[in-house]
Amino acid sequence: MKCKEIVKELADYLDEDLDATLKKSIEEHLGKCQDCRLVVDTTKQTIQIFCNSEPAPLPAETRNKLHHALAKHLHHRNVTP
Numbered sequence: 445m446k447c448k449e450i451v452k453e454l455a456d457y458l459d460e461d462l463d464a465t466l467k468k469s470i471e472e473h474l475g476k477c478q479d480c481r482l483v484v485d486t487t488k489q490t491i492q493i494f495c496n497s498e499p500a501p502l503p504a505e506t507r508n509k510l511h512h513a514l515a516k517h518l519h520h521r522n523v524t525p
């Protein structure tokens with residue numbers, strides 16, 4: 445699992461909309477990669493603020509913006525895939 449793949453699956457991961465194998469791969473990566481852990485934690489907190497702590501799926505537009513922002517973030521930090 446690479447950082448770029450984490451970003452790709454992040455929205456589904458946070459929605460708990462992944463199969464168990466993929467979820468496990470992501471969690472393994474998060475255990476090793478501080479950058480991705482930070483991104484996941486920040487995103488989780490942001491979603492909780494937006495949704496007022498109520499579980500709600502991310503709207504498609506938010507997902508797209510999120511993906512775009514994260515991809516840009518990873519690119520800027522020069523994280524090699």
Ligand SMILES: [Zn+2]
Pocket residue numbers: 446447450473477478479480
């Ligand atoms: Zn990573």
